[in-house]
Amino acid sequence: MxxxxxxxxxxxxxxxxxxxxxxxxxxxxLARMACAGEVDGKVVDLRTIIDSDCELSILTFNxxxxxxxxxxxxxxxxxxxxxxLYPEAKLAIGPSIDTGFYYDFxxxxxxxxxxxxxxxxxxxxxxxxxxxKRFELPRAEAIQFMEDRxxxxxxxxxxxxxxxxxxxxxxxxEFTDLCAGPHLMNTKTIKAFxxxxxxxxxxRGSEKNKMLTRIYGTAYTKKADLDEHLKHLEEIKxxxxxxxxxxxxxxxxxxxxxxGLPLIMPNGVIIMNELKRWIEDEESKRGYIRTQTPLMxxxxxxxxxxxxxxxxxxxxxxxxxxxxxxxxxxxxxTCPFQYYVYKASQKSxxxxxxxxxxxxTLFRNxxxxxxxxxxxxxxxxxxxxxxxxxxxxxxxxxxxxxxLAKYCLETLGVESDVTYHLSKWxxxxxxxxxxxxxxxxxxxxxxREILTELNIQFTEEVGEAAFYGPKVDIxxxxxxxxxxxxxxxxxDALLAEQFDMYYIDENGEKKRPYIIHRTSxxxxxxxxxxxxxxxxxxxxxxxxxxQVRVLPISEKYADYAQKVNEQIxxxxxRSSVDNRAEKIGFKICDARLKRxxxxxxxxxxxxEAGLVSVRSRYEGDExxxxxxxxxxxxxxxxxxxxxxxxxxxx
RNA sequence: GCUUCAUUAGCUCAGUUGGUAGAGCGCUUCACUCGUAAUGAAGAGGUCAUCGGUUCAAGUCCGAUAUGAAGCUCCA
Numbered sequence: 209m210x211x212x213x214x215x216x217x218x219x220x221x222x223x224x225x226x227x228x229x230x231x232x233x234x235x236x237x238l239a240r241m242a243c244a245g246e247v248d249g250k251v252v253d254l255r256t257i258i259d260s261d262c263e264l265s266i267l268t269f270n271x272x273x274x275x276x277x278x279x280x281x282x283x284x285x286x287x288x289x290x291x292x293l294y295p296e297a298k299l300a301i302g303p304s305i306d307t308g309f310y311y312d313f314x315x316x317x318x319x320x321x322x323x324x325x326x327x328x329x330x331x332x333x334x335x336x337x338x339x340x341k342r343f344e345l346p347r348a349e350a351i352q353f354m355e356d357r358x359x360x361x362x363x364x365x366x367x368x369x370x371x372x373x374x375x376x377x378x379x380x381x382e383f384t385d386l387c388a389g390p391h392l393m394n395t396k397t398i399k400a401f402x403x404x405x406x407x408x409x410x411x412r413g414s415e416k417n418k419m420l421t422r423i424y425g426t427a428y429t430k431k432a433d434l435d436e437h438l439k440h441l442e443e444i445k446x447x448x449x450x451x452x453x454x455x456x457x458x459x460x461x462x463x464x465x466x467x468g469l470p471l472i473m474p475n476g477v478i479i480m481n482e483l484k485r486w487i488e489d490e491e492s493k494r495g496y497i498r499t500q501t502p503l504m505x506x507x508x509x510x511x512x513x514x515x516x517x518x519x520x521x522x523x524x525x526x527x528x529x530x531x532x533x534x535x536x537x538x539x540x541x542t543c544p545f546q547y548y549v550y551k552a553s554q555k556s557x558x559x560x561x562x563x564x565x566x567x568x569t570l571f572r573n574x575x576x577x578x579x580x581x582x583x584x585x586x587x588x589x590x591x592x593x594x595x596x597x598x599x600x601x602x603x604x605x606x607x608x609x610x611x612l613a614k615y616c617l618e619t620l621g622v623e624s625d626v627t628y629h630l631s632k633w634x635x636x637x638x639x640x641x642x643x644x645x646x647x648x649x650x651x652x653x654x655x656r657e658i659l660t661e662l663n664i665q666f667t668e669e670v671g672e673a674a675f676y677g678p679k680v681d682i683x684x685x686x687x688x689x690x691x692x693x694x695x696x697x698x699x700d701a702l703l704a705e706q707f708d709m710y711y712i713d714e715n716g717e718k719k720r721p722y723i724i725h726r727t728s729x730x731x732x733x734x735x736x737x738x739x740x741x742x743x744x745x746x747x748x749x750x751x752x753x754x755q756v757r758v759l760p761i762s763e764k765y766a767d768y769a770q771k772v773n774e775q776i777x778x779x780x781x782r783s784s785v786d787n788r789a790e791k792i793g794f795k796i797c798d799a800r801l802k803r804x805x806x807x808x809x810x811x812x813x814x815x816e817a818g819l820v821s822v823r824s825r826y827e828g829d830e831x832x833x834x835x836x837x838x839x840x841x842x843x844x845x846x847x848x849x850x851x852x853x854x855x856x857x858x
Numbered sequence: 859g860c861u862u863c864a865u866u867a868g869c870u871c872a873g874u875u876g877g878u879a880g881a882g883c884g885c886u887u888c889a890c891u892c893g894u895a896a897u898g899a900a901g902a903g904g905u906c907a908u909c910g911g912u913u914c915a916a917g918u919c920c921g922a923u924a925u926g927a928a929g930c931u932c933c934a
Contacts, residue, residue: 317862407929408861415931419861422929450927455869463907463925519934540934575859575932584933640934675934693933762891789891797895811893823894830894
């Protein structure tokens, strides 16, 4: 048989060979690094026997699938160590993930000390270097095998496999696990690993099931790579908005005020207000008209919208239906409020599209475990908007919303950090959605075409739609890799009916409009969190709470510093003077720690010549210049919302 | 909501097996009046998250509550 390798070379063998044997035949080094194989594009185990012509790649840790096999094997080592130390622990599942691997056990919870002990035991397992063997059993025997070992979760997994499935096991020494593989040949191949953390996780991801104990870990082929990864984990904590945002006095929380109710501090308010003014002005330029509607409404409104029946749990209800004549609820969305603005007067087809914008504060009673910093809160403010349009205007208006979103992302310098998703309904779960299947398929196809036409890369997600229509979600990851929706644009051909919204067409007949629910920048709190992490607190100048700090060399130059500052402030720039009785080195250090982009040092020389000595975090801005030039430059930078490269610090 | 961990000065954190509190930064005051990453000295500041329990004695042990964190689930 002929084996074509990745580099195009061909090996010929007269007999069937396993992948690992072929790797060994190519080179001993490759056999040592081999984690899995790829035969005609399909990932296979190293033990897979090849008996016919094919294309073969030997996958190492440098290949995604090889890395997965390596880490998956490490998760088996973890499982063996846990079984040795805690024989009563029941095995659940233990896959590899992006950043490493985990294994779920039904057992006690583990402290850091326990994890350290388990790590030590894992090292023993690796040192023993047991060969990893694969074998298959018929279904009934497989079930019996795991029943004998008192592993109920494994039995359940096998029972869920199709009748004709090949049920494979991998064993190393006295440890055997139900597993599809692939795996390394020997446990001693694992060179560097670390158990990261332990937490609870529901069996099969359902809150109705028992909570198991999950151990997260990661593994690399070199200790240096592992150390780098661990260092990276430490570093991302430094840009975590939840820490940095508090440290920079952007927000704080107070226990007696409550969960999910952050206090935005003056620094945070400056950034949020800059964003708000910018968005509101931009929307006005794009033909939006603004509304300001109540933060709460009687239960009657939510009964019409359907929220009272479906989402009451998620709302803050004021009053008791049994006792009170009127019951109110804080609004969890703006939709019906803006619909009534539309309905307040009769609309002609000439009036459409109506683009309503509102900087809208919403309240959602999230479960207590869901709150997180500024990204998941109970009260938040979004750049909300609803476009009431004629069906023939829908596609163009939807594109306009996407263009606005794209403009916002570009201006903030984050367009390369987002992913687009077409959130579709789930035809298998009809109860969750209103409307007919044909309408859903048609609108989804419209959005698909729009995204394709605009050359936007996107994924399609089943079951992620709103109950009234499909949507485009623009998501971003936080520093820990967790994804959140930043912007959403929703196609709604159904709710106008519910609220009896109409317009008069050219024939004098009542017609149903379509509605686009959208945000231009999403929720300000979440965007703020995103920007903190994106820029590690070093915001573009236009968003910096403090843009300029004037640093007099000594108190003798306080007057000049004051004059300089006044001229800068007069231009609407956020500037202050550091008049403390400190050395200039101290003042510079402090201004840097506070992330002030521009420092203006003034002393004898500057005072005499009417200059300022600029020190900034940007390249090529050092040195003396006239105050007028400085003001001109910074005004331009702020006005254009320029994103400048930050100088690399030693 | 679930699992685990945490909560000590404004902030970041020490505090051994139970014997009534410490550091650095910050703040206040004084001295220094300084040329590009941290001047020196002194002082103020804490019912150790809250409530309850065990104990002669609790920051330390136990329980409940609140808040925070990681993960799970959820996110109209």
